[in-house]
Amino acid sequence: MSEYQAFVVELSGNVAHVQINRPEKINAMNAAFWTEIIDIFQWIDETDAVRVVVLSGAGKHFSSGIDLMMLASIANDFGKDVGRNARLLRRKILELQASFNAVDTCRKPVLAAIQGYCIGGAIDLISACDMRYAAEDAQFSIKEIDIGMAADVGTLQRLPRIIGDGMLRELAYTGRQFGAEEARSIGLVNRVFADHESLLAGVMDLAQQIAAKSPIAVTGTKAMISYMRDHTVNDGLEYVATWNSAMLQSNDLRVAIAAHMSKQKPEFVD
Numbered sequence: 001m002s003e004y005q006a007f008v009v010e011l012s013g014n015v016a017h018v019q020i021n022r023p024e025k026i027n028a029m030n031a032a033f034w035t036e037i038i039d040i041f042q043w044i045d046e047t048d049a050v051r052v053v054v055l056s057g058a059g060k061h062f063s064s065g066i067d068l069m070m071l072a073s074i075a076n077d078f079g080k081d082v083g084r085n086a087r088l089l090r091r092k093i094l095e096l097q098a099s100f101n102a103v104d105t106c107r108k109p110v111l112a113a114i115q116g117y118c119i120g121g122a123i124d125l126i127s128a129c130d131m132r133y134a135a136e137d138a139q140f141s142i143k144e145i146d147i148g149m150a151a152d153v154g155t156l157q158r159l160p161r162i163i164g165d166g167m168l169r170e171l172a173y174t175g176r177q178f179g180a181e182e183a184r185s186i187g188l189v190n191r192v193f194a195d196h197e198s199l200l201a202g203v204m205d206l207a208q209q210i211a212a213k214s215p216i217a218v219t220g221t222k223a224m225i226s227y228m229r230d231h232t233v234n235d236g237l238e239y240v241a242t243w244n245s246a247m248l249q250s251n252d253l254r255v256a257i258a259a260h261m262s263k264q265k266p267e268f269v270d
Contacts, residue, residue: 002043006033008058009040014051014211014270015204016044016108023059028067029121034099041102048270051211051218053106054203055129056113060196065120065143066096093152100154104128105226107219109210113203114189115196119143124151126188127158130222133206134180134189135199145175161229163187214252214268220244 002009006029008021018040020027044050057063074092078085103110103125112126115135120143126132144151151172159168163186171178183189193199210218220243228236252268259266 002039004032004036004040006030006036007040011050013208014049014215015207016047016050016053017204018044018053018055020055020057020063023057023061025067026061026064026117027057027059027122028064029070029125030067031070031073033067034096037099038102041106044108045106048215050108051215051270052207053108053110054113054200054207055103055110055125056200056203057115059116061116062112062114062118062138063122063125064117065122096153100124100128104154104158107222109207109218109222111203111207113199114138114140115199120151121153123159124154127154127162132183132189133191133193133199133203134183135193135196136180137195138180138183138189138192139177140179140183140188141175141177142172143175145172159188212265214250214256214266215270216247216250216252216268217256220247 004021006020006022008017008019010017010019020029020033022028022030022033041053044053074089077088109131110129112129112132114126114132115138117139118126118134119139119141123140123142142151142155144155150156156168156172163171167186170176180189180192184192191202193202223243224236224240227239231239255266255268
């Protein structure tokens with residue numbers, strides 16, 4: 001495993017803990033963050049020993065979003081020609097989108113553990129995760145509207161399917177802050193924990209439960225759910241029939257059935 005500037009990555013059993021590690025900067029997303037997250041999730045995707053990912057932030061806060069110094073540095077590259085500036089900016093936005101696409105398209109489930117601030121770009125990040133969990137002190141805000149821009153790295157595209165169109169519009173248009181209980185009530189987070197310690201313990205426990213299942217079955221289930229975001233029910237049924245025509249030949253199915261019949265815990269190879 002590589003050393004990173006913006007992250008700490010640990011593998012415990014079959015669970016990878018990916019922690020944003022800039023607590024002195026409220027885990028603001030600097031230039032290193034955006035490139036390293038792609039490398040990390042490529043490693044996760046290619047490493048069979050990793051079955052589940054827990055994503056968290058070091059210190060009191062999950063993340064305050066994109067580092068404003070990084071935004072300023074992009075503006076410094078502008079010239080006098082509007083067309084060329086637009087070309088530069090579009091390229092940069094697509095690069096940033098690719099960072100969170102790497103999280104979204106990861107074959108393994110990604111669980112976000114959120115405490116303290118989860119603002120702006122941090123909402124884009126957790127929107128790309130499979131499930132989200134929060135400590136009671138979590139504070140959320142789609143903050144981009146307050147700095148004069150539309151969120152452009154995933155919030156507006158992914159959140160409607162998570163919290164519904166109307167609720168997203170309210171939060172995106174107003175930029176208002178909302179807490180953990182409201183986040184749970186609208187479906188943004190699955191569960192609220194009393195504090196940061198119990199949050200991490202609870203999410204790690206859930207990750208370990210998932211990691212104990214057949215990795216073939218888990219990745220297949222994620223692939224089917226993700227496919228259904230952009231396809232009809234009939235498309236999805238056709239796709240899962242094709243997928244399972246291969247995957248049901250896996251030895252994991254026999255292991256799971258034998259364990260169930262003998263009332264024992266199954267053990268699956270990576």
